[in-house]
Amino acid sequence: MLLSIENVHRRYALPRTHLFRAPPVIPAVQGISLTLDRGEILGIVGESGSGKSTLARMVMGFERPDRGRVWLNGQDSATLPRAARRQTQMVFQDPYDSLDPRRSIGWSVAEPLLATSMTTTERHARAADRLARVGLSPADMARYPHEFSGGQRQRIAIARAIAPDPALLVADEPVAALDVSVQAQVLNLLMDLNRTMGLAMLFISHDLAVVASIADRIAVMQHGRIVETGPTAQIVAAPEHPYTQALFAAA
Amino acid sequence: MTLLILRRLLGFALTLLAISAAVFFLMNVLPGDPAMVILGIESTEDARAALRDQLGLNDPVIWRYLAWLGGAVQGDFGVSYSFKVPVAELIAERLPMTLALAGLATVVTVALALVLGVYAATHHGRAGDWAVMAFSQLGIAIPAFWLSMLLVILFAVTLRWLPPGGFPGWDDPIAALRALILPATALALVQSAVLARVTRSAMLEVMRQTYIRTATATGLSPARVMWRHALPNALVPIVTIIGMQVANLVTGTIVIENVFYLPGLGRLVFQAISNRDLITVQAMVTLFAAIVVTANFLVDLAYLWIDPRLRART
Numbered sequence: 001m002l003l004s005i006e007n008v009h010r011r012y013a014l015p016r017t018h019l020f021r022a023p024p025v026i027p028a029v030q031g032i033s034l035t036l037d038r039g040e041i042l043g044i045v046g047e048s049g050s051g052k053s054t055l056a057r058m059v060m061g062f063e064r065p066d067r068g069r070v071w072l073n074g075q076d077s078a079t080l081p082r083a084a085r086r087q088t089q090m091v092f093q094d095p096y097d098s099l100d101p102r103r104s105i106g107w108s109v110a111e112p113l114l115a116t117s118m119t120t121t122e123r124h125a126r127a128a129d130r131l132a133r134v135g136l137s138p139a140d141m142a143r144y145p146h147e148f149s150g151g152q153r154q155r156i157a158i159a160r161a162i163a164p165d166p167a168l169l170v171a172d173e174p175v176a177a178l179d180v181s182v183q184a185q186v187l188n189l190l191m192d193l194n195r196t197m198g199l200a201m202l203f204i205s206h207d208l209a210v211v212a213s214i215a216d217r218i219a220v221m222q223h224g225r226i227v228e229t230g231p232t233a234q235i236v237a238a239p240e241h242p243y244t245q246a247l248f249a250a251a
Numbered sequence: 252m253t254l255l256i257l258r259r260l261l262g263f264a265l266t267l268l269a270i271s272a273a274v275f276f277l278m279n280v281l282p283g284d285p286a287m288v289i290l291g292i293e294s295t296e297d298a299r300a301a302l303r304d305q306l307g308l309n310d311p312v313i314w315r316y317l318a319w320l321g322g323a324v325q326g327d328f329g330v331s332y333s334f335k336v337p338v339a340e341l342i343a344e345r346l347p348m349t350l351a352l353a354g355l356a357t358v359v360t361v362a363l364a365l366v367l368g369v370y371a372a373t374h375h376g377r378a379g380d381w382a383v384m385a386f387s388q389l390g391i392a393i394p395a396f397w398l399s400m401l402l403v404i405l406f407a408v409t410l411r412w413l414p415p416g417g418f419p420g421w422d423d424p425i426a427a428l429r430a431l432i433l434p435a436t437a438l439a440l441v442q443s444a445v446l447a448r449v450t451r452s453a454m455l456e457v458m459r460q461t462y463i464r465t466a467t468a469t470g471l472s473p474a475r476v477m478w479r480h481a482l483p484n485a486l487v488p489i490v491t492i493i494g495m496q497v498a499n500l501v502t503g504t505i506v507i508e509n510v511f512y513l514p515g516l517g518r519l520v521f522q523a524i525s526n527r528d529l530i531t532v533q534a535m536v537t538l539f540a541a542i543v544v545t546a547n548f549l550v551d552l553a554y555l556w557i558d559p560r561l562r563a564r565t
Contacts, residue, residue: 092468097460098461098465099465102558103480111466111469112469114471114475160465164470
């Protein structure tokens, strides 16, 4: 078991609206339990505000759950040392803004390897290899993010995420900002990496069709809870929950 | 890239030319007779007329400007009316001290402001942030000359750690540096208060960017994310303000050198103005302007280094 989420809760306090009243609280995630095996792709689908991104942030250890635990490789994510965290990498929605504009892409892809024992030459070779895997040329290493299209930048972001050989990739709306034709290319790339590198994925999207095209299993989220979960084929063929059916109607 | 630098260099030269012309003509429309300054009010009108003729003051103003400019580019700014020595010599004697003072103040300003600004940004909304902001508000509110006096009272009079003023010369570098510490601090504290605020807000802006979150997500240490990703990307506004502050620091030396009795350009320009020594004032104002323009030119070059997107546009 690579990832195990046990009954996690997370609430956010909003800014106070009244001096003498407790600030309003948003219960973003209310008791979610999930598991993910090595090499498996788990899709999380739900509308915005359903708590998907909060869940992703807790898996990444950016935030701690108020209640419940997140286990990565049998270790509690809340107390995981930074070196072990490299096992989990993340790809974000906006490819225009996720790369440091001042750094060449070779530099950006190689940077996560700095904390390893690799030499400069090894890091460079690894960055070149990862760029090649995502369909870019190692000759592009000296170029800067602004010289690439949105789809290419998302590939670069993926190359950086897989540079330290992670076991788990958390992809939060990785194709939402891309054109439909480019979406398909990036989805194919992710599936390809899943097969060739055995990379497990937590794939988050508001778009049920996108999730259904890539995930082995799907969990449907609404208001911070999972309303339906099961193998993709089953969810697609016979959605049980009305919310899932509504998502299909919208897709 | 080379083309871009050449273009900036051309702009730099033209700006200097325009400044020299503006300063020259401004000085020439001012009332006051250099012959009267040189010979004194007791002199006869004949003697003054003869001197004006000898100094070439009766020539057309354009002609005199070109003659002055021709000399200036060769380092000849004429002879001071009041000191009776070449202006270039006066400047050469005093320039190192003022450059050392302004340079030291710049280093202190930038170092202090970056540390305080980054600290405040990373502790946004917490006690450390409030403390930095309070210090900065205080620094902005206090005039440099008054801060100078407070520093002298504390460090020179009460604690006797540093000299209260004067300058021992460069023969003893340690003593020279000690003499510059209080004036440079007085200059720098005020400027760093401003720059710390700019650094803080620029950092807060950059820290909201996704690539900062992404850098953290790849497993980099928070310190590395701050100093290698956030700060370099926040540099554009910071460097812009530093460029403007160099002007403040250079002109600030006029006040500070007078408070601390330091023999630099600031005191020279003060004395020259008091003595109606227009030819010296003219050279000094042009020189101060040249320093400021040079600083801005360096800022322009720094942008190219900071932002790879600008480099491509040539």
